[in-house]
Amino acid sequence: MATIEGPFTVQRILSNNAVIANTVIGQDVILLGKGMGFGRKAGDLLKSPKYEKIYVVPEGVAEQQALSLIEQVEPAVIQVAEDIIELAKMQLGQALHPRVYVALTDHINFTLIRLSQGMEIKNPFISEIEVMYPDEFYVATQGSKMIAEKLGVTIPREEIGFIALHLHAARHNRSVGESLKHSQIINKVIQHIEMQIGPLQENSGLNYTRLLTHLQSSIHRVITNTAIENPFMEHLKKDFSTSYKLARQVGDIIEKELEVVVPDAEIGYLTIHLERIRSKHHQ
Template identity: 35%
Template sequence: MNNSLQVKKVLNNNVVIVTDSNQKEQIVIGKGIGFGKKLGDPVLSNQVDKLFVLRNENEQEQYKTLLTYIDEETVELINDVIVHIGTRFENDLNEHIHVALTDHIAFAIKRLQQGMDIKNPFLTETQTLYPKEYTVAEEVIEVINKSLKIHLPEGEIGFVALHIHSAITNKSVKDIKKHSELINKLMQMIQHSMDLEIDTKSINYLRLVRHLRHAIERISMGDIMEEQEKLAKVLKEEYPVCYNLAWKLIKVMQNSLNKPVPHAEAVYLTMHLQRLSRYDN
């Protein structure tokens, strides 16, 4: 933390606008950081347990807007859970989590008060794909529920987990949600086409979902895979049902991601599907 930061405006007890030595504005967030502060006062790193700094101008403006309609108690609580998230991961959190998670949780609380329940259709996939983020999200929701004496639904754990994953990987929540929705769609296709009741705790389900996640990420980045023509021919003859389904899944992935899918992907998907049909039927 730069010791030359000076207070420009106190937004509340936990949030202050400061200027650095170049007169550039930043927003500093920390427990009690704004208490008793006046214009021109210095902000020192040893004054609070943990400081977050919003340097991006767009993030600053969005955060200032949020503070105008969310009460200070809720803002402080969300800042506390973001500190908790930070302690549970070695990676630095992307500053956007202050805007995104504050906005999401405030809106979730409002929905709850209005009797609205938003379903999370890809909760199982989220738990499978991001187990540590999901565990920390459970802790976050528990803290919020206890502190505000409310009961946010289980689906919120999944949404918070996606925000946490976004903050530690610097990937947009929009892309993460899009990929989760695609995996959910593909898994529904598999269950319907193979007439399977898949055990979502089984190792084969876990492997398939994680394979789909990595495949989607590879395809999105345009990674090239080595062709597997000989193996593809064998699998097509040995497991025609799984091989044909693999190509149906590939077409859905191509349409959703608007990117070409390497032919080798049919080989890997066929093997996963065959394993799933053998052990989960």
């Protein structure tokens, strides 16, 4: 947690023990301490308040959410989550949606509780997440080292995947649920393809990575109604009929899961990726 000196200007009284205040450089902070809000009013100047906790409210984060967070989560956990977010912004080279401050902190805190109780962290989509979101996964891996160093807890690879999902969602202004849903669909698609062709990740190398990236992009285009053209459809259907049939089955899975229509052009490009993989398997 931050150490910030006064003076502070009271903006709002949250309770007898909590106030929203403003620093001399314009930061919104929450000050917690016994009697901190008692007898205060907006506009009061707090020169050297004896607060027990102080939290700098990130821009875009609701004050009530921030208050709930600092009342329920240990300061060290909040700090390490903020450090991971700052690292992500630097490494990814862009801003993240403000909700990641609350969501990631809450998630890490819940994970630490589960691990302390000996509960296993399961993530059936870890392989897909690592390949589809390599930049986020790298940051999450660095974040796991921060957690180990600052909190003394070693988190498993599966949890690194979930942190990567949070960063990906914040990067693209999506909910974590949406990112997880896409990973779930792609996992289901890969399982179906492997039933027809055989194991992919070990045998297909770069083609496997390209397939996952294509599936991710294809799902995004379908959801956003972004049209693409494929002038080779008839050629693909005729010359790569087996791969086309499998691509059509994949399209059916996506349509069922997302309640959308997958255009023929998308099926065509998926056919090309599947044909590459099939050819590799048959070598």
